[in-house]
Amino acid sequence: IKKIAVMTSGGDAPGMNAAIRSVVRACAYYRVSCVGIYRGYEGLIEGDFIELTARSVNNIINKGGTILKSARSKEFRTKEGRAKAYEHLKENDIEAMVVIGGDGSFTGAVIFNEEYKFPVIGIPGTIDNDIFGTTHTLGYDTALNTAVEAIDKIRDTASSHNRLFFVEVMGRDAGFIALNAGVGAGAEEILIPEEDLGLDRMLESLKKSRRTGKSSSIVVVAEGDKSGKNVYELAKYVEENLPEYDVRVSVLGHMQRGGSPSCFDRVLASRLGVKSVELLLDGKTNLMVGLKNNEVISTSIAEAIKGGHSINQELLRVSDIMTT
């Protein structure tokens, strides 16, 4: 292989730039050319490429977002779109590709590989941490820290006014951010998509808090929570059932995707970037690199997409005990 392309695709995540840097520098180390593809599969379809040398990625390890920009491409879901993409790769003598993204981006990579036998390696980059085959996705650790910092601030005002706050965090269909940020920020209750704890339980817990002398509380709600109510409806429900509570809602939103990556995410990105290039140079394809027991491993991309995710039951139990 003489030329490798790298792209970021799907929702951006802190650490993507560090991963781009790592792929580019590993290519330079092994004397392979590297091309950046702008805006994920959209840029691939349009042939929006840039030559990247070791010096092109100076001073980006600490930057949030992605210098290559990102997109969720509808056109790449069509055969015609993928055909255009393949033409651009061929025209530019690109022989393999590293895709930094989440499961949507990996699904595209698998289909593309099936159709054109084009070598591809995935690096899991999403704040949601919802990918099988790695204990951590890029950006998850930073997003957790961002969420905890924001909830700490909400706690200050909640406690000054004796209020109950419902804080919605991101995670799409996964409760990793909610559960971990909730435990880390000392939330009273944590509502996640994986477990329906029931609304009665929440009311009971809040009643008990009042009885036992808590004057303010924080309930962390994952955006994909399965209680059947969104965060505003949950707040209304509690207001109606427990009028003694002064309730407010705060939706953290996209601020969780921004900011300088944590040291953990930078190190992870550096390790995964190198591994992805080494796998391609080793003739491997259709693999996703990831972390398990602090070792860099690889899983078939198809398995990573299908594998699903499970929530840490021990952490749920800890959260429960903490509300005593």
Ligand code: F6P
């Ligand atoms: O996958 C990352 C994520 O931030 C999810 O947590 C969230 O559900 C989604 O992306 C939001 O997508 P968009 O930025 O396209 O609104």
